[in-house]
Amino acid sequence: MTDRNELLFNESKQYIPGGVNSPVRAFGSVGGIPRFIRRAKGACIWDENDRRYIDYVCSWGPAIVGHAHPEVIKAVQEVAESGLSFGAPTEGELLIAKEIHKLMPSIEQLRLVSSGTEATMSAIRLARGFTKRDTIIKFEGCYHGHSDSLLVKAGSGLLTFGNPSSGGVPADFSRHTLVLPYNNVDAISKTFAEMGNQIACVIVEPFAGNMNLVKPTAEFMQTLRACTQQHGAVLIFDEVMTGFRVALNGAQSIHGITPDLTTLGKVIGGGMPLAAFGGRADIMASISPLGNVYQAGTLSGNPLAVTAGLKTLEIIQREHFYEHLTAATEKLMQGLQEKAQQHGIPVLTDSVGGMFGIYFGLENLPQSYADMQKCDGELFKQFFHAMLEEDVAFAPSPFEAGFVSIAHKDEFINTTLEKAEMVFAKMK
Numbered sequence: 490m491t492d493r494n495e496l497l498f499n500e501s502k503q504y505i506p507g508g509v510n511s512p513v514r515a516f517g518s519v520g521g522i523p524r525f526i527r528r529a530k531g532a533c534i535w536d537e538n539d540r541r542y543i544d545y546v547c548s549w550g551p552a553i554v555g556h557a558h559p560e561v562i563k564a565v566q567e568v569a570e571s572g573l574s575f576g577a578p579t580e581g582e583l584l585i586a587k588e589i590h591k592l593m594p595s596i597e598q599l600r601l602v603s604s605g606t607e608a609t610m611s612a613i614r615l616a617r618g619f620t621k622r623d624t625i626i627k628f629e630g631c632y633h634g635h636s637d638s639l640l641v642k643a644g645s646g647l648l649t650f651g652n653p654s655s656g657g658v659p660a661d662f663s664r665h666t667l668v669l670p671y672n673n674v675d676a677i678s679k680t681f682a683e684m685g686n687q688i689a690c691v692i693v694e695p696f697a698g699n700m701n702l703v704k705p706t707a708e709f710m711q712t713l714r715a716c717t718q719q720h721g722a723v724l725i726f727d728e729v730m731t732g733f734r735v736a737l738n739g740a741q742s743i744h745g746i747t748p749d750l751t752t753l754g755k756v757i758g759g760g761m762p763l764a765a766f767g768g769r770a771d772i773m774a775s776i777s778p779l780g781n782v783y784q785a786g787t788l789s790g791n792p793l794a795v796t797a798g799l800k801t802l803e804i805i806q807r808e809h810f811y812e813h814l815t816a817a818t819e820k821l822m823q824g825l826q827e828k829a830q831q832h833g834i835p836v837l838t839d840s841v842g843g844m845f846g847i848y849f850g851l852e853n854l855p856q857s858y859a860d861m862q863k864c865d866g867e868l869f870k871q872f873f874h875a876m877l878e879e880d881v882a883f884a885p886s887p888f889e890a891g892f893v894s895i896a897h898k899d900e901f902i903n904t905t906l907e908k909a910e911m912v913f914a915k916m917k
């Protein structure tokens with residue numbers, strides 16, 4: 490049988506760089522042929538060979554109610570009949586702004602945009618415009634989209650400014666971005682003590698999910714809030730991944746910390762291009778047309794995306810949604826860890842809400858990017874490919890978190906654990 494995935498991948502490479510429209514999809518860190526997906530339903534995806542996989546990528550987070558949820562699809566189909574985009578305000582935008590404010594009260598006002606990258610980029614510009622300061626702080630291993638200021642990696646030494654982590658980013662831009670180690674309280678305190686009056690904002694993933702799952706300590710989060718408050722800097726929670734994923738009211742509700750600004754994406758679009766940034770009304774007043782910080786978007790607040798988002802936000806508020814999501818995720822993680830350890834494979838796991846991390850070759854749960862670097866990439870690769878052969882699709886990189894949806898019922902979790910047991914036995 491011809492492998493249509495391979496066929497399409499090879500032809501795509503001729504017309505699309507690397508054959509993909511976002512780099513991780515190319516299977517670069519695991520090798521092999523990415524699956525081209527034809528359709529998805531509930532907890533499963535089907536590739537171009539019509540082979541079915543249990544899916545733990547969930548479109549990198551958005552598919553929290555399961556793929557192609559009938560109510561979401563129906564709502565989008567209905568609204569599509571009335572037109573795809575108007576470039577004028579619509580009632581749906583007001584409804585979703587009110588809904589998000591209800592669920593995350595720290596978001597007094599918000600702007601809708603079309604991607605997480607736009608949300609974080611705009612939030613940073615807003616923080617700089619509001620404080621009239623240039624320097625920003627991010628943390629090593631956190632990802633906030635691909636805008637210039639944020640594609641920066643740590644320089645050498647704790648208090649040095651970052652270096653571009655991508656070609657095409659002027660070193661002059663990265664000069665304004667400080668990169669500190671995640672969970673390092675001293676680095677934060679010291680930086681604010683030395684140059685607090687120059688810092689526009691701190692942007693942080695309140696559970697890091699782009700270096701696999703790394704949880705912050707309570708002390709770290711409290712220090713961020715205290716230092717920013719004391720020095721008049723804006724605290725931005727990048728909840729593009731964690732928002733409505735780790736809990737109904739976001740990571741901020743788990744930590745009990747109120748950020749000044751929050752960025753959202755992924756889940757709020759229910760699979761369509763929708764993201765947002767928002768927070769304190771006095772800060773949001775700096776955005777044009779009220780203030781002098783410019784930000785705009787032709788398709789911002791697109792009616793189809795807003796409809797998919799509103800329906801998704803409705804479904805996740807139904808009774809016991811997060812209890813079930815969390816229980817399924819914990820069952821999967823505990824099962825994987827137990828079965829791996831029974832077969833002598835060094836695996837640790839962790840989760841929060843419907844988001845999880847699987848770590849190969851670590852003795853303790855990771856606290857930072859440096860810890861994550863010690864993971865055993867070869868073991869992960871073996872596990873990833875063996876599971877894919879068993880029709881279970883995990884994220885194709887050891888540095889990505891995984892996701893469970895409400896459609897991952899017991900039968901899927903049990904099947905996954907049975908397959909994992911076989912895989913671990915063979916890895917031994």
Ligand SMILES: *Cc1c(COP(=O)(O)O)cnc(C)c1O
Binds near residue numbers: 604
């Ligand atoms: C995915 C992600 C982004 C970028 O969102 P895009 O929609 O891919 O541009 C930003 N921040 C975090 C924390 C993310 O997980």
